Amino acid sequence: MSEYMIEIEGLQKQFGKIEAVKDVSLKVEKGKIYGLLGPNGAGKSTTIRMICGVITPSGGQASVNGHDVYTETDKIKDSIGYMSQKFSIYEDLTVYENMRFFSGIYSVKGSERKKRIDELIEMADLSEKRHVQAKFLSGGWKQRLALCCALIHKPQILILDEPTAGVDPVSRRVFWKMIYSLAAQGITILVTTHYMDEAESCDEISFIFEGRTIEWGTPKELIEKNGYDNLEDVFIGYVEKMTGEKVISKFDKVSFLHGEEV
Numbered sequence: 001m002s003e004y005m006i007e008i009e010g011l012q013k014q015f016g017k018i019e020a021v022k023d024v025s026l027k028v029e030k031g032k033i034y035g036l037l038g039p040n041g042a043g044k045s046t047t048i049r050m051i052c053g054v055i056t057p058s059g060g061q062a063s064v065n066g067h068d069v070y071t072e073t074d075k076i077k078d079s080i081g082y083m084s085q086k087f088s089i090y091e092d093l094t095v096y097e098n099m100r101f102f103s104g105i106y107s108v109k110g111s112e113r114k115k116r117i118d119e120l121i122e123m124a125d126l127s128e129k130r131h132v133q134a135k136f137l138s139g140g141w142k143q144r145l146a147l148c149c150a151l152i153h154k155p156q157i158l159i160l161d162e163p164t165a166g167v168d169p170v171s172r173r174v175f176w177k178m179i180y181s182l183a184a185q186g187i188t189i190l191v192t193t194h195y196m197d198e199a200e201s202c203d204e205i206s207f208i209f210e211g212r213t214i215e216w217g218t219p220k221e222l223i224e225k226n227g228y229d230n231l232e233d234v235f236i237g238y239v240e241k242m243t244g245e246k247v248i249s250k251f252d253k254v255s256f257l258h259g260e261e262v
């Protein structure tokens, strides 16, 4: 059995001729926050869908909480809470009804269900919104509700795919406070993000480009190794190195709005 909560080695996924994931590896220890970084289309969400057991890999190895992604997807489902990029909640259901619905999916029943929903509503400060339909919630509140739904069955691993995309800074801060406190309780967290301040808050990160793991380590290690003073420059440096193009010089001429520069 793996000593890691998530262990992936040389994972691959093809969709017909498209090689979405070519060679992704990572190891996540219990109670750590692990950040998966990479430009759009790099293969982050596809990797996550394989970890969650939603799609079967085309090659490579992966285990989640010691369960194999090829043969033990049912056990994986019980171990993980998954929050997708689009916050999979039901717009026409209230906050409470959404949580009740997800309890049903995960067979959380009776007094345990009531206790769990009350605890999560308290954690996310959602009590005033308990009977509000999800469609009337702002992005930040929807995100908190989606987090609660992902936690309803007390998963040991929480997988978050761009959980803070399009959410205001205050909600982002509150959300991360909840994530830290979940990690401190021993929950293992795998998160993708485009926000470099969030990436810097992770215990460890890896960078994926065109379906391959390029580099991994603590944020501090990657910053020092690449000779920058922040992670944003490291990220841009990787993209420039991999594409052979300068990100900035590509956009040298931005004069089309007002004609010639004066």
Ligand SMILES: Nc1ncnc2c1ncn2[C@@H]1O[C@H](COP(=O)(O)OP(=O)(O)O)[C@@H](O)[C@H]1O
Pocket: 015, 018, 019, 020, 021, 038, 039, 040, 041, 042, 043, 044, 045, 046, 047
């Ligand atoms: N079901 C699918 N069928 C075909 N191509 C897909 C499918 N899912 C993802 N892809 C392709 O795989 C690549 C990686 O996508 P994705 O994993 O969503 O990247 P990311 O999450 O890093 O933005 C993209 O080129 C995307 O178009």
Ligand SMILES: [Mg+2]
Pocket: 044, 045, 046, 085, 161
């Ligand atoms: Mg994605």
